[in-house]
Amino acid sequence: MHNFLTLVEKRQIASTTLECVFEKPDGFIFQAGQNMTLVLEKLNYADARGARRIFTIASAPFEEGLKISTRLTGSGFKRTLAELPKGAKVQFSGPRGKFHLLKELRKVIFVAGGIGITPIKSMITEVAHKSELPRAILFYSNATSDEAAYHDFFCRLADTAADFSYVPSLTSSSKVNMESWPGERGRIDFKMILRHVEFPHEYVFYLCGPPGMVDELVDILRENDIDKEHIFSESFWGYESVGN
Ligand SMILES: Cc1cc2nc3c(=O)[nH]c(=O)nc-3n(C[C@H](O)[C@H](O)[C@H](O)COP(=O)(O)OP(=O)(O)OC[C@H]3O[C@@H](n4cnc5c(N)ncnc54)[C@H](O)[C@@H]3O)c2cc1C
Missing domain, CATH: 2.40.30.10 (Translation factors)
Incomplete structure (x- = not known):
């Protein structure tokens, strides 16, 4: 049936x-x-x-x-x-699927590329609703600002939840006036993370996006001595020709 x-x-x-x-x-x-x-x-x-x-x-x-x-x-x-x-x-x-939040996490860094935001949106909405939001920072990469689904939701949450920070980043300058963009520019890497998080080794990482982005980020985190047990990831295959 x-x-x-x-x-x-x-x-x-x-x-x-x-x-x-x-x-x-x-x-x-x-x-x-x-x-x-x-x-x-x-x-x-x-x-x-x-x-x-x-x-x-x-x-x-x-x-x-x-x-x-x-x-x-x-x-x-x-x-x-x-x-x-x-x-x-x-x-x-x-x-x-096994990509879900462990219970009682105290510090989480979420990284999403494009539509890879969907599981992270669900997780953050759920823990915020239950008032169980850990110290959390979301890095969210899109080519242009008009492609960033749920951007307003995360802006509002960052304004109201003391423990939540939001770092959107744009990878293309073609369609947007970069001078008026308040977020980051370029691909998410460890230098960008360090600009916003003083001690990233204290955090657990949740990564989601196209396979190329997720693989690259896992390598970057491992090269910077983030414990592999502190990295959880999901790759959205099927968007290979689209970028993030
Ligand atoms: C665990 C998991 C979770 C996922 N969650 C999501 C999710 O929440 N949201 C989501 O959107 N996806 C998600 N995906 C990916 C999803 O399953 C699809 O693979 C993806 O959406 C691409 O499907 P498509 O029909 O757009 O492209 P496909 O038909 O698979 O084609 C691949 C690419 O070819 C190009 N293409 C195909 N046909 C044309 C055409 N006629 N004209 C122009 N270009 C074309 C497109 O650029 C497309 O991206 C997930 C995947 C996994 C494994």
Whole structure:
């Protein structure tokens, strides 16, 4: 027997990012950071990879709906997803995945590249809601500011939660007036981390983004003597041609 989700809402939340909200099935339990597989019944456009994709649940477990957020790349799957009407049924399986927050962490550095923000958004929303936010710093890299999904949410949280700091960074200067950008510029590296965190070795790292970025960051952290037991990561394969 297949399980189905019902689409209740969809909206564009950044220049290339679509958020879909599904009704949460009764009894569906997941941990912040886990993912599920969606299967579209019928594709409106040809897609060499077929009708199935993995998406992280971007909403937090306490929230009412199940949200996913995705970059619209032009693939047949994504074009079909973007055209689904409210009330459409989508087959799913899950939740799955081991990328979730350990309990009772005191200091966490989150690093997200592009749509790799989804599990981190879920984790931070959940712990902030439970008033269990550890000392946390989010480094969030995007090519341009209009691509940074949930940017306003993290700005507001940084304004209201004393223990949360937000460091957005842009890697491209083509579409944005860099003089008015208050955040960092360039790829996230150890020098950037040190500009914002005095003792990074006291922190646990959660990394998510395209495989190239995640692999590079793990290498950088290891070269700088961050214990491998303090590094947790998830790679979103499937965006190889898009960058972050
Ligand atoms: C554990 C895990 C969690 C994930 N969570 C998320 C998530 O939360 N959100 C998310 O968005 N993704 C997530 N992914 C990745 C997701 O599963 C897809 O692989 C990814 O979204 C790319 O799918 P696609 O249909 O856009 O591209 P694919 O069809 O897989 O094609 C690969 C690339 O080719 C290009 N391409 C393909 N067709 C066209 C076309 N017609 N025109 C132009 N370019 C084209 C695109 O640039 C695309 O990125 C996750 C993956 C994993 C493994």
